[in-house]
Every structure is written in structure tokens, then in C-alpha cells.
Amino acid sequence: MLSEAEKERRWQAAGLENDTIFGLVMGRKDICKLFLRSAIPDVVFTDLEVTPQKEIVNHYHSKAVRLDVLAVDEQGNHYDVEIQVKNEHNVPQRSKFYHSMMTNRMVGQGENYQKVKATYVIFVCMFNVNTEEALSHFEMINRNNLNEKLNDGTHTILLNVNADSSKLNENLQGLVQVLKRESVNQSQLGQELSKALKEVKGDMLVKNQLGYASEDMVLYGQQDVIQSLIENKDKLGLSENSIIEIIMEKIHLTKSEAEELYDEMLEDLEKQKQN
Template sequence: MLSQKEALRRKFAQADFTDDVMFGLIMSQPEICKRFLQAVLPAYDFDHIKVTPQKYLKTSYVTRAGRLDLLCTNENGTQFNVELQMVDEHNLAKRSRYYHALLANNMLAPGEDYQNLKETYVIFLCGFDPFGLGWAVTDYQMTANHGNHILGDGTHTLVLNAKGDWREVNDELKGIFQLVLKQRATYGHLGLEIARNIKDFKESKAGGGKYMALAGEFWQNVWEDAREEERKEIVPLFVQKLAKDGKSQTEIMTYLETELGLSEDEAQEYYQLAMTKA
């Protein structure tokens, strides 16, 4: 069985734009992030944008699915959360609701007026058509059942569907879609630049270390910081992630026992719980 370090090295060697860790590392580069958001929301001004560092996301924006992939804020305080979704878990709408709540929860101090809440955009970049509608770009907002009145609560959910109809999609976003579909980027300039960035990152001396630190330390840090009742939620999520990464039951059980210090019975209990929730 591969050690954790060997497994991470193999994951790094195979990583492309659709790898969650690589996606976060590359997209968190301010210029890349800015150009991506500009392609998605051309009416917005992204000249002044702040990207939240990955190391902060793993401590302050921990979700039931792990850390946020990418979070940035413009000069008006509007927040943009970009999530790469390669597997259809049939829960995109509920994920959107949860992410918006998470952003809002970290936006206000206790007792602060709700009017100070800024707009939030949750942007799902999907390698599948989540609702079978064929639309490449869809902006969801809360509206009334009668008429077209928009509630105006400041929440926007954008679904970018790489499997959708590209005819009205700009070239920069088409290039991104090509990367999501594991194709060579031939449209626009951004997709090609991202592909070059990934290649350079993987060939750099520091690239492997940064990747493995972010991939390997996240769950360990969350585990160490969690209270006992929180660990009951965290371990099944961790097991599900390992299973999605192709790890066998034996490999997962061994990791739980050696890295998290669980007994064989505890590891078995958590594994069965995670498989029930999956």
C-alpha cells in the first residue's frame, strides 16, 4: 500500500485543472482569478480584487465538503466563491444555499445590521449538466411566484456547464470549459495560460511541496482543531473524499488508524457511517 506521501506525489503528478487542489492553487493567483471572473461576469469591474489565501480558507471557511475552492472580494465588498464540480452528486441547489449562508456568516460581526451584508456570488464550474437543461451559463436569483419581481437579497448562483451549448459563450470561457473537459485549450488566451501555469508549477522546485502541504495538511488540521462532536461529522466526510479519490476500504481504514489514531473498531464504525451517507 502506498504511504500518504507517495500517494500525494502520485496525485500531484497526475494533477490537472480538474484536480481540486491544483484548481485552488492556480485560480487563487489574482490575475488568473480576475480574468476568469471577467469572462463569467463581463459587466463587473474586477480591477481591484482580493483573493483569500488558501491557508485561510482551510481554517475560516471550512464546509461539510471541505474547504472552499476559491474566494475573492471586489472593492465594493461583493464576494465571489468559485467551486469546481466534476462529479454530479445531485445536490447543487442545496450546496448553493449552504455556501451563501457560510459567506454571510463570516461577513457580519455579532449584532451588526443585516443591511451591511454584501452581495454574494456562488459560481459552480461543472463538468456535467446538473439540471439537464443544456444551458452553458445560468444565473439563478430568488424571485416571486407571481410576476418577475426579484427579492433582491443579494445572492446569486451561477452554474457554468461545460457540457452545455457554447454558442453564446465568449472565447475565454470556452477555453476554461475545454480544460474542465480535459481537452487542450484552443479558445481565447486564459485557458492556454492556465495550462502553462500548471505545467510550470509542476516543474518548479517548490510546486510539489506546496501542493502536498495543502492537500495533506488540510484534513489533519481540521481533525486536530475539532471538538469531539465535530469529529463525528468530519471523519465521514474524510472517508467519502478518500473513497472518491479511488482509495480501497483497506487503505482508508489503515489511514484512519495510523494518521488519526482511531482504533480498528472506531475506523470500521466511521467507514460504515460514511458509506451510508454517501
């Protein structure tokens, strides 16, 4: 069992990248509206129904999914906003599954497919995804004519926190700064996120309900850095113990936690080589 001191340390270390905290902050309607309008400026809506930590189960045999933030506009379009901390190398597959889960809940038995509205899956990634852009928007297109879209309303958007954010609009830059724990610009979204984060972290009821961030391993988007150190440790003249010490210092983990994380990263690298 965790000591009170350890619980407090974990709670103080947790930030917006913690999925539960992210849901509580991004799940505030005004913040969610501002984020969506910043990430998808061509989308037009006046109001949203926003639900943080929304669980969707479409069939008792199927895999359930808990969305960090689910928003539905007045036209019935669905928006899923997710924070992704650990790279499990399944972003495309996870996106496909989330789209299907949201689509399935739109249409009942015997209803017309015209009831199917647009679905947006937005992943805020604390690791490097397979794109050089800070913000990437994917749709279904015709491979024989790349200018022709299917217009099925399926949109996947990736916000790469580790990429060059200089081309992002001011609001999205503010989000990145909050996630990376940097000085936050004067953008409306950056300021609102900072304020809401302080309120959530200062709420004793939330603090107790979350169990001081529970057992979460908060990587702060440094997974790729750690993996690179492990992969190149011989070239860099680093030992396993020295990398574990770096992990302890940079991510504020205990030695046993850092050792466990090191083993996880090493296992991930070996799997990547096999693939």
C-alpha cells in the same frame, strides 16, 4: 503506502479539475479577475482580494467549509469559485450553505444588515447538472412576476463543462478546453490557465506538499458516462469486468481503484432509484 512510481503517476494524471490545483491556479489574482469578468460580465470591480483554499468556520458547532477560491472586491461583495468533480447530487444545497457562510462573516454582532453585500457562488461542474445551458445564472425572483427580482444579492452560477460550449464567450470556452484537456483557443483566459497549470505542475514544492495529488479520484468529468455504462450494461452487452477495464483505460486508474470507483457509481445509481 503509495510507491513513488504510483505517486508520480497520480501527479501526472492530475489536472485543473483537482480542487487544490484549481485553487492554486484560479487563486492567482489576474486569472480570477479575468474569469469573474467573463462569467459575470455585468459585475463591476477594479480590484480583488483573492484567497485560495479559504476555510470558513462561523461557529464551533457548525460545519466548516473550505472554499476553493474566495475573492472579495472593494465593495465587499464575495465570490466563491468552486470546481465540482464528483456529482454528489447536492449542488443547490451546497450553494445555499456557501452563501450563508460568506454572508455570516460580513456582519458582526450589533451591526446593521446594510453591511451585507452580494454573494456569488460559482460552481464549475465536471458533470451534467440540471440545466441544458453551459452557463446558468440564478437569482431570487418573484414567482408571481418572473420579471421582478428580490435584489438580495444572492447569485448562484453553474458552468456545465459537459454542455454545448459554443454559446460561451471565448474566455470561458478556453477554460472548458483546459478542463477537458482539449486544444486550447487563443483566448486570454485559456492561455493564462494553460501557462499557470504548467507552472503549478512543475513546482516541486507544490508537488511535494500535495503528495502527488494524494488519494484523489480524478474523474475528468466522466462520471455520468461511467454511470450510464453501468446502468445500461445489459443492453450494451457489457460485463462488470469490461466496464472496469474501460475505467482503467479512460481514467488511468489501477484495477483496485477502478473496482472501487465502479462500486461507488453503482451505489450512487441505487440511491438515485430509491429517491
